Amino acid sequence: MKKIEAIVRLSRFDKVRDALAEIGVKFFTLQDVKGFGLQKGTKMVYRGSVYDSDYIARLQLDILCSDEKADEVVDVIMKAGRTGEVGDGKITVLDAVHCVRIRTGETGPEAV
Amino acid sequence: MKKIEAIVRLSRFDKVRDALAEIGVKFFTLQDVKGFGLQKGTKMVYRGSVYDSDYIARLQLDILCSDEKADEVVDVIMKAGRTGEVGDGKITVLDAVHCVRIRTGETGPEAV
Amino acid sequence: MKKIEAIVRLSRFDKVRDALAEIGVKFFTLQDVKGFGLQKGTKMVYRGSVYDSDYIARLQLDILCSDEKADEVVDVIMKAGRTGEVGDGKITVLDAVHCVRIRTGETGPEAV
Amino acid sequence: MEQAALEATFTANNVWMLVSTVLVFIMHLGFSTLEAGFVQKKNVVNILFKNAMIIAIGLITYWICGFNLMYPGGDFAGGFFGFAGFGLDMPEGAAGLIEYADAGYTYWTDFIFQGMFAATCATIVSGAVAERIKLEPFLVFATLFVAISYPITGMWKWGGGWLDAMGFYDFAGSTLVHAAGGAAALAAVLVLGPRRGKYTDSGIKPIPGHSMPLAAIGVFLLWFGWFGFNGGSVLSADPGAVSLVFVTTSLAAAAGAIGAFFVSWMLFKSHDLSMVLNGILGGLVGITAGADQMLPGSSILIGLIAGAIIPFSVVMFDKLKVDDPVGATSVHLVCGIWGTLAVGIFGAMAGVGQIVTQLIGALAVCAFSFAFSFGLMYALKATMGIRVSEEEEIKGLDIGEHDMEAYPEATGDQIAFN
Amino acid sequence: MEQAALEATFTANNVWMLVSTVLVFIMHLGFSTLEAGFVQKKNVVNILFKNAMIIAIGLITYWICGFNLMYPGGDFAGGFFGFAGFGLDMPEGAAGLIEYADAGYTYWTDFIFQGMFAATCATIVSGAVAERIKLEPFLVFATLFVAISYPITGMWKWGGGWLDAMGFYDFAGSTLVHAAGGAAALAAVLVLGPRRGKYTDSGIKPIPGHSMPLAAIGVFLLWFGWFGFNGGSVLSADPGAVSLVFVTTSLAAAAGAIGAFFVSWMLFKSHDLSMVLNGILGGLVGITAGADQMLPGSSILIGLIAGAIIPFSVVMFDKLKVDDPVGATSVHLVCGIWGTLAVGIFGAMAGVGQIVTQLIGALAVCAFSFAFSFGLMYALKATMGIRVSEEEEIKGLDIGEHDMEAYPEATGDQIAFN
Amino acid sequence: MEQAALEATFTANNVWMLVSTVLVFIMHLGFSTLEAGFVQKKNVVNILFKNAMIIAIGLITYWICGFNLMYPGGDFAGGFFGFAGFGLDMPEGAAGLIEYADAGYTYWTDFIFQGMFAATCATIVSGAVAERIKLEPFLVFATLFVAISYPITGMWKWGGGWLDAMGFYDFAGSTLVHAAGGAAALAAVLVLGPRRGKYTDSGIKPIPGHSMPLAAIGVFLLWFGWFGFNGGSVLSADPGAVSLVFVTTSLAAAAGAIGAFFVSWMLFKSHDLSMVLNGILGGLVGITAGADQMLPGSSILIGLIAGAIIPFSVVMFDKLKVDDPVGATSVHLVCGIWGTLAVGIFGAMAGVGQIVTQLIGALAVCAFSFAFSFGLMYALKATMGIRVSEEEEIKGLDIGEHDMEAYPEATGDQIAFN
Numbered sequence A, B, C: 001m002k003k004i005e006a007i008v009r010l011s012r013f014d015k016v017r018d019a020l021a022e023i024g025v026k027f028f029t030l031q032d033v034k035g036f037g038l039q040k041g042t043k044m045v046y047r048g049s050v051y052d053s054d055y056i057a058r059l060q061l062d063i064l065c066s067d068e069k070a071d072e073v074v075d076v077i078m079k080a081g082r083t084g085e086v087g088d089g090k091i092t093v094l095d096a097v098h099c100v101r102i103r104t105g106e107t108g109p110e111a112v
Numbered sequence D, E, F: 001m002e003q004a005a006l007e008a009t010f011t012a013n014n015v016w017m018l019v020s021t022v023l024v025f026i027m028h029l030g031f032s033t034l035e036a037g038f039v040q041k042k043n044v045v046n047i048l049f050k051n052a053m054i055i056a057i058g059l060i061t062y063w064i065c066g067f068n069l070m071y072p073g074g075d076f077a078g079g080f081f082g083f084a085g086f087g088l089d090m091p092e093g094a095a096g097l098i099e100y101a102d103a104g105y106t107y108w109t110d111f112i113f114q115g116m117f118a119a120t121c122a123t124i125v126s127g128a129v130a131e132r133i134k135l136e137p138f139l140v141f142a143t144l145f146v147a148i149s150y151p152i153t154g155m156w157k158w159g160g161g162w163l164d165a166m167g168f169y170d171f172a173g174s175t176l177v178h179a180a181g182g183a184a185a186l187a188a189v190l191v192l193g194p195r196r197g198k199y200t201d202s203g204i205k206p207i208p209g210h211s212m213p214l215a216a217i218g219v220f221l222l223w224f225g226w227f228g229f230n231g232g233s234v235l236s237a238d239p240g241a242v243s244l245v246f247v248t249t250s251l252a253a254a255a256g257a258i259g260a261f262f263v264s265w266m267l268f269k270s271h272d273l274s275m276v277l278n279g280i281l282g283g284l285v286g287i288t289a290g291a292d293q294m295l296p297g298s299s300i301l302i303g304l305i306a307g308a309i310i311p312f313s314v315v316m317f318d319k320l321k322v323d324d325p326v327g328a329t330s331v332h333l334v335c336g337i338w339g340t341l342a343v344g345i346f347g348a349m350a351g352v353g354q355i356v357t358q359l360i361g362a363l364a365v366c367a368f369s370f371a372f373s374f375g376l377m378y379a380l381k382a383t384m385g386i387r388v389s390e391e392e393e394i395k396g397l398d399i400g401e402h403d404m405e406a407y408p409e410a411t412g413d414q415i416a417f418n
Ligand SMILES: Nc1ncnc2c1ncn2[C@@H]1O[C@H](COP(=O)(O)OP(=O)(O)O)[C@@H](O)[C@H]1O
Pocket: A007, A034, A035, A036, A056, A058, A085, A086, A087, A088, A089, A090, C027, C028, C029, C030, C062, C063, C064, C065, C101, C102, C103, C112
């Protein structure tokens, strides 16, 4: 079992979701995250001061899948999420030692 | 050390929290997440259009615990979080290679 | 590759961010989380009831870095994030089996 | 006074009464935002929906029967009940205009000013039963309450009924509007029960409202509207009377804030905004019965006491497990009764006899209003059911009753740039 | 009437007209919050910015030329167009004061009351084109529309032009303000196209507004302001007339809520707050043409029908892929035409001939307003471009046009304690 | 004028003055929401609390001594200070009514209208010191400022003091209310210091306010209230004068928006909503001193310049490290002085001598107000301490001073369904 965490642009989210659906990933978990760093955010103006926003807004998708499927999922996200501009995001793959579906108690690949 | 990520229903949160307390898990981290998928969300109406919400709202609990305790924690969440209806959520167990309490610098099982 | 998840106080965030920048961690992901537990939150008053807030607010930083760098990162966060009062938070280190930069497709340490 | 000048005065009077009508109207927005601010995010659409419907229902039912129940004219017997027929019909010519109220206002002005009042009374209930009552039975309740109960008790005094004959005084409605609404709210809450999770074995668990700015907007708008509520109750633009009412009303509201400020500091060692806001309302409700009878000093005292009552009253109702998310019972019922009694304690009418009369009046109106509401709620409970399911209460009434959210969020719009 | 009394009446009349002006002014806040509530979080600064600029532009252009285009006096030929010159100039002495409008109001009052009206008409468009129009071309559009188109069609009736001569009746502007604004909105939307992602292959995807409380505040404030909009259109404080207008206006609004309530329940099996809010506005727009001609019963019917029309109309426009985030076309155009026709169906002027006249008037004004706006938008599209880039539409116009967020968030301030 | 007609005029005048009072009252809501919108989420309860208390304190202290300090009557010596005793006492009979102000308004009206003004002056300070001042010392400051300083400088002109004798003109308070409040704000900010993290080594770090809709609501409500602020300062309902004031006030506000629009585009290449909102307020403050002296053209110029000043002034204060989260110093102090001078530059009183007189008046009032506030703040700093701890500033004053949040969130209520 793998847990894949993908950080993508808001504007690419629709594409990524649809691409995932095509390869049979029909459910994932989503959260709003902020990319925080030293490089530039977005130009902002407030009461006469021009400044950069501290952070950039990104979406994080958490996807559980079987070990075999992981590469395909990463691939698909990479293709659908890419614009080529700085800031396209990252995909991290973690090992999940265990996974349970609360409703049924199924574990492992059947649970996702 | 294990990191347990449990995605549960909002309406089961109180039960899960209390059940965890009973087995001695007295602290965990919580965040709002969205379950995103192809199946139905909630029926919504807005200005004459009836539609399904894109996502369902869920809570994610992150719990750090010792390897021995992990099974008990998973078990307890499963029992307290279950309604039997589709949408009860998932529990994932990850291996934490290291864990530190910032205040004291304690590591490993003492840190949780 | 390691994924480091650090839960820190809001009031220490600036210090932690600057300390990380000094050791060359120039990008990380941030999210608002709630620390939920049995101990006290903050004293609150509402319409004549004095009570404790259910949770305490914390920030979670997710940092990807190479295996070698991990200890330094943990160390730096621990120093910058510590106040010595209860509630300073935790740092967890997970193994990332894989990591990709979406823009370029670079993997592993080059991707972070 | 010769005719042309009389007509000019009539015009000026009527302008004031219409301005007052507009001001009382906007109190509905005040109630809406106050109540919206004091409920949880998941029940905001529901409370706004109820408030929008109540003003509609209030006006339409007042046209159907309310006005003629409340002001039946000389036709009623015994002073307890009378009805002048359905619908409206302006008397012809001067009889509906300059002669209608001694050049104070026209027939239509009378109707619309009183109609706005009527609707406020029903609104008081809506906040107290928030976050757990089903929409349809609530609307039925509001319709019958405003169509029947409010005009009947109102008639007892303002329609020239038995309380009026007895010498009971209630200038702008501390009893007839506020305590009546508050008693109905209390009855409704008792039948309905508290919100799930409020009173637990380990004590009272407050359920904070989701937006203090909305609540504060509500209180300021209510104060704003109160200038019309009390100022319009002079029933003309009489310069001395209206301006005195402005002074007493404002000072009582100000003193209410100060009273609540100090008492809540004493009791809770904290500066509780929700208490100060309720204190202002308490001061306003308190002065309403005698706003034209007091000098500034007395009005300050009345407001100060009303404001000081609020924190005690809120705590008391909570101890009694009367769950009222917006404090309607404390503000409208308790301070309404206080204000009614104050007419016998301070000001031009002070006297033991008057206190007794005031007490009788307040109790009679509250008793009727309570009984009517209790019975009606009970009947609704037995038939339609009045409480949402536990699951819906957790989910929120916005999704449960309206399939909507108050603050819909697009994916990732929390931070809108990319 | 002898002089002193006449002056007193003049003073009272003018007070009322100024109060009405203030009430119409606050409708701009009503529009602002309504529209802000009905757009997504990422476009809120933009809609507020547009509304703040529109009132400024509306007043300044009305000073430059609007007033003298709309009320050119006897100078114009044929009744289609006239212009009395740039700027303002109060007639000297009594001619600009007591004699200016038969002791109804002064020259300055006339200008400022009418100026507030003018600005509302432009505001109607701003909601319909929200979330995708570029700021600068929109401001150009608003400037020219309010400076030229609105006063020209307004003159046809209120300035004594050909529609007035024909017997067309539009008391406070169901056609001249609302349908005119609505027709302009429709034209603008057609040129501009729908928001990205609204009409997809798999059907209509609603894009919910971000704040129902803001929307509700908007509707209550609009109703509040409408007392001045309709009440001030009596053009004096005549007690009988103004108070009747208050009654008809309020009852129609109330009935609008009820009409929309039942129809949207029937159609969608849900209690849609946005429909009830639009229903109130529909009722208000509907009664506006004949608010002084109706008795309470007819005004309720007019409002009920207007409210019932709203859900159907909203669905219809959506089927036609006319994407109007706030429902301006349904509320202002459709109910505006309905209200104009209703003058011929109900009330004192009812009659087949009148219906025809009303229809001609409504169509003529809408046609002109539509054509003017369509042409202007088209020209702007060809020159400056009127639509933001797809990327900007996704990011939101707040960042795109203003480099700001409506609800800036500090890191971690969602929960502010530590 | 014979008696009956005179009384009718009196009634109409007094209605207008009371309506103005109500409008000035609602400016407090305007200030509340404007300031709430311009602070961070974690300090919203605090700002609302301060504003609710200020109106209460303002009215009560005006009753205690303010009114009699500001309008001491013939008793004062030299024109710098006078006091007619504590509390209020309406002159008997006609002396407090029709004769009190030549049939303009009653004694009570005078008190309550002036009392609302007084409270606005204190409110100006509250925004400038937001997000870092301790609650209790601020309330002490507000109490003493509004009870003593404001009435003393007010008396110099409106109470018939030395500035009045000198020919200084300030129609509705560009100097006496706005610049006085702005100078006090400046003094307070200087003693208090900037917010933590605003002025860093790497430059100015803006701290955006948390809600632009609240800020916009505030500005619209302030404009709304300004019709009473300026319109009521005519001190009667004189149709010509009040309607002219409406025109000049509105056009100046509109022009202020336009001035700020163009200048902030020039300076920042962006459409900064907060600047346009401040520009509107700048225009309003600017016209206030001479609203009855200007023709439309001049009022537009005055507003345009005021609006254009705003962006420059905001940037200047920021360069000087005067940290004013809401722009009170720019809007009230700078535009207040500009408006005062404008009386000598444009309109009926223009002339070099008048400019000098205006300058003397403005400087004298600002100097007194600044010195009083600086001394008082300094004394409070030395005794109670005026600044919250660094930790509390980070956590926010809502938790620190009030143990509350402005937007409490239940677990998971961000998305309320399940
Ligand atoms: N070392 C890291 N640890 C955690 N998250 C990171 C790291 N580097 C980047 N991210 C996340 O990925 C997002 C995009 O990264 P960025 O470096 O801007 O893109 P690119 O790889 O195209 O240069 C960031 O907003 C951040 O959330």
